[in-house]
Amino acid sequence: MPARPFRLDVIKLVLWTIGGGLILFAVWGSILTLQQGRFTPEAWQSFVIAGIALGSVYALIALGYTLVYGILFMINFAHGEVFMWGAFSAWFTAAGLSEQGLLETNPVLSFFLVLATAMIVSMVIAILLERIAYRPLRGAPRLVPLITAIGASLVLQYTARGFFGSGVRAYPDFGLFAGVVDLGFLRLGLDELVVILAAVGLMLGLYFFINRTRTGRAMRAVSEDKDVAAMMGINVDRIIVTTFAIGGVLAGSAAILYTMLFNQVHFFMGFLPGIKAFTAAVLGGIGNIIGAAIGGLILGILEQVGPNLFLTGYNIPSPNQLQDVIAFSVLVLVLIFRPHGILGRKENA
Amino acid sequence: MQKYMRWSAILVVLMLVLAACQDGGGDGSEEPGESTAAASEPAESMGGGSAADCDADEFGCIEIAEGDPLVIGTALVITGANESLGLDSQYGAEVAKQLRPEIAGHTVEFNHQDDGCSTEGGTAAARALLSEENIAGVIGTSCSSAGIPAAEILSAEGILLVSPSNTAPSLTAPETHQDFYARTAHNDSIQGAAMAEFVCDVLGLTSAATIDDGSAYADQLAAVFAAEFQEQCGGTITAEEAISVGDTDFSGVLGNIAADAPEFLYFPIFVAEGALITQQAKDTAGLEDTVLGGADGYFTPDWLAAAGGDAEGHYLSGPDLEFGGDFYEAEFLPAYLEFSGEDTTISVFHAHAFDAYNLLAETIEAVAFTDGGTTYIPRTALKEAFFSTSGYEGLTGTLTCTETGDCADAKISVSQVTDGAFVKIWPEE
Numbered sequence: 001m002p003a004r005p006f007r008l009d010v011i012k013l014v015l016w017t018i019g020g021g022l023i024l025f026a027v028w029g030s031i032l033t034l035q036q037g038r039f040t041p042e043a044w045q046s047f048v049i050a051g052i053a054l055g056s057v058y059a060l061i062a063l064g065y066t067l068v069y070g071i072l073f074m075i076n077f078a079h080g081e082v083f084m085w086g087a088f089s090a091w092f093t094a095a096g097l098s099e100q101g102l103l104e105t106n107p108v109l110s111f112f113l114v115l116a117t118a119m120i121v122s123m124v125i126a127i128l129l130e131r132i133a134y135r136p137l138r139g140a141p142r143l144v145p146l147i148t149a150i151g152a153s154l155v156l157q158y159t160a161r162g163f164f165g166s167g168v169r170a171y172p173d174f175g176l177f178a179g180v181v182d183l184g185f186l187r188l189g190l191d192e193l194v195v196i197l198a199a200v201g202l203m204l205g206l207y208f209f210i211n212r213t214r215t216g217r218a219m220r221a222v223s224e225d226k227d228v229a230a231m232m233g234i235n236v237d238r239i240i241v242t243t244f245a246i247g248g249v250l251a252g253s254a255a256i257l258y259t260m261l262f263n264q265v266h267f268f269m270g271f272l273p274g275i276k277a278f279t280a281a282v283l284g285g286i287g288n289i290i291g292a293a294i295g296g297l298i299l300g301i302l303e304q305v306g307p308n309l310f311l312t313g314y315n316i317p318s319p320n321q322l323q324d325v326i327a328f329s330v331l332v333l334v335l336i337f338r339p340h341g342i343l344g345r346k347e348n349a
Numbered sequence: 350m351q352k353y354m355r356w357s358a359i360l361v362v363l364m365l366v367l368a369a370c371q372d373g374g375g376d377g378s379e380e381p382g383e384s385t386a387a388a389s390e391p392a393e394s395m396g397g398g399s400a401a402d403c404d405a406d407e408f409g410c411i412e413i414a415e416g417d418p419l420v421i422g423t424a425l426v427i428t429g430a431n432e433s434l435g436l437d438s439q440y441g442a443e444v445a446k447q448l449r450p451e452i453a454g455h456t457v458e459f460n461h462q463d464d465g466c467s468t469e470g471g472t473a474a475a476r477a478l479l480s481e482e483n484i485a486g487v488i489g490t491s492c493s494s495a496g497i498p499a500a501e502i503l504s505a506e507g508i509l510l511v512s513p514s515n516t517a518p519s520l521t522a523p524e525t526h527q528d529f530y531a532r533t534a535h536n537d538s539i540q541g542a543a544m545a546e547f548v549c550d551v552l553g554l555t556s557a558a559t560i561d562d563g564s565a566y567a568d569q570l571a572a573v574f575a576a577e578f579q580e581q582c583g584g585t586i587t588a589e590e591a592i593s594v595g596d597t598d599f600s601g602v603l604g605n606i607a608a609d610a611p612e613f614l615y616f617p618i619f620v621a622e623g624a625l626i627t628q629q630a631k632d633t634a635g636l637e638d639t640v641l642g643g644a645d646g647y648f649t650p651d652w653l654a655a656a657g658g659d660a661e662g663h664y665l666s667g668p669d670l671e672f673g674g675d676f677y678e679a680e681f682l683p684a685y686l687e688f689s690g691e692d693t694t695i696s697v698f699h700a701h702a703f704d705a706y707n708l709l710a711e712t713i714e715a716v717a718f719t720d721g722g723t724t725y726i727p728r729t730a731l732k733e734a735f736f737s738t739s740g741y742e743g744l745t746g747t748l749t750c751t752e753t754g755d756c757a758d759a760k761i762s763v764s765q766v767t768d769g770a771f772v773k774i775w776p777e778e
């Protein structure tokens with residue numbers, strides 16, 4: 001039996017200590033909180049549901065990051081702005097419809113018009129991004145498209161600021177999603193229910209598209225090996241454009257779901273959800289589609305439940321101000337124990 | 350030989366450069382000489398000062414050459430979610446300038462900067478204004494968080510900063526007051542107490558929770574309210590929560606507050622988060638019947654539009670704008686609306702900015718003197734004149750400054766959102 005040399009890896013030891021400490025802190029905090037009995041089961045339920053609703057929006061945006069990463073091994077940092085442009089353009093449609101009165105007489109049709117605007121605009125922006133900013137750099141070192149992405153993100157943000165100003169705008173009320181749904185065992189806002197169902201529907205659709213269609217198969221092939229895929233007669237450029245388009249459509253729909261929950265649009269609104277969604281994608285294992293969905297949900301739930309569960313017990317004042325700290329601590333934890341994310345694969349490139 | 354030539358050429362160039370510098374230095378050193386020569390001529394003075402005052406003044410004089418404009422800086426939040434707050438003040442100052450286009454014989458020019466409603470923005474705006482030499486004074490900032498660093502930076506250079514809308518108590522508290530900082534807006538130790546009185550006596554509620562956004566304004570106002578609410582009617586504060594600027598989802602913090610089911614929820618924050626909390630509180634189980642209230646940070650139609658129907662019934666405190674007299678309705682408002690291009694005023698501090706401009710103009714003229722065509726304004730004397738203002742009849746009332754720069758004639762009123770508009774309900778006339 002060959003003796004395995006035992007080596008103490010100092011860095012790993014430190015990381016595991018930090019990780020273990022964080023987990024202990026969270027577990028002990030949760031015990032203290034639950035002992036306090038401050039929150040009713042209904043309150044926990046509403047935190048979780050709000051978290052799932054927010055998480056599904058993150059997941060939809062995260063899919064855009066992950067799809068592009070899966071194929072090009074680049075992080076499209078301008079994806080948050082694709083989301084913002086969808087929300088903004090749809091605001092103009094919604095405001096216009098509201099002025100014409102169609103919003104009141106036919107809210108369902110108006111809603112789908114607004115949704116279509118967001119999806120189409122986001123898709124067009126994503127395709128243009130690929131064509132103008134990324135394709136010319138396809139063969140360049142990895143850092144180059146990354147920096148271009150950050151630049152593109154700034155250009156998109158400040159173009160929106162130039163066109164639409166820096167104020168906050170509120171969506172007109174569709175009057176469709178007000179109210180509470182009582183399922184007996186579960187009470188949740190109708191808007192939350194619609195957001196969750198829509199997000200699940202879109203993700204299932206994407207899953208079937210990737211796994212059951214010719215284009216989907218081609219996307220998987222390109223993701224595995226671009227050169228071999230090209231030899232097999234796959235038009236790699238077209239597949240890449242398709243990937244960006246799908247990411248854009250998902251971001252556009254996420255934008256509408258987000259505004260259903262939060263109702264406000266402004267030129268900087270893409271930044272934070274973009275960062276959060278990127279975190280979700282990394283959390284789930286970047287490049288992995290189911291991973292992005294899981295990562296989004298975990299992040300959303302942790303943001304809502306985490307501060308109240310982990311910190312209330314320690315009597316920390318204003319725990320909810322620390323929700324981002326919790327979200328990113330979880331990212332750190334996952335990266336310590338599973339450097340490739342929850343469902344990630346080891347990179348071969 | 351060639352090498353030697355090259356070196357000597359470089360040497361000649363260097364000498365020429367040095368000589369040029371010498372010339373420049375020479376010009377500079379002559380200047381004080383010139384001005385002392387001018388000083389010996391009889392000084393034509395408005396405030397009765399002389400060049401000796403400038404030397405005696407710790408910060409020297411603001412000097413404005415004949416025919417040059419007198420520049421007043423503004424540092425207000427003129428972009429972003431809270432732009433209505435800053436633009437409102439800016440229009441107020443513009444109206445004042447329109448009615449009084451000259452100060453001490455010089456046309457007034459504004460240098461508008463954006464305070465961003467943040468510490469960083471206040472720092473940047475103050476630094477940008479420093480680059481304007483001989484700035485006569487600054488109207489700003491809009492937000493207290495911006496006011497703290499701006500007051501520090503400008504006071505260090507002896508530049509007067511007069512805020513039309515900073516209300517955080519710490520800005521004029523003796524321990525933290527910066528020498529050249531004053532304000533025409535009320536102090537929140539008054540606003541917080543007024544709101545507590547309203548909630549205690551008029552609404553008759555006994556428990557309340559507060560949310561602040563970590564800004565100097567919200568943090569201090571929420572604390573004043575909490576203390577006064579406990580003191581005035583023995584009310585219970587169930588939670589003092591905080592959120593971060595830029596957050597959008599508040600179900601966690603609202604759920605936490607709902608656990609104690611307070612009767613009143615007070616969140617004196619700003620427009621974007623204020624609107625979101627207004628909406629989300631209505632959807633939070635346990636807060637459906639809680640009365641909501643805020644303050645002048647989001648007392649603007651922008652907030653009404655963003656909060657939509659959920660704003661109905663909301664209570665907001667702010668400065669009382671029923672000034673009495675005809676001037677406001679007949680002259681100020683039409684001019685304001687022309688500048689803004691809106692149908693109504695967009696926030697509640699325009700009159701305070703108007704007063705800030707005029708008070709600045711009055712005191713500049715009181716201390717300025719001209720000498721050989723140049724107008725001199727000794728900085729410390731200007732500050733002292735400003736701080737000794739007493740019984741000045743302004744638009745917002747009778748202004749008297751304290752030693753730490755509180756100049757407002759503070760009158761607080763509470764309005765309620767009724768049918769999508771702000772309706773003043775307290776104090777009753």
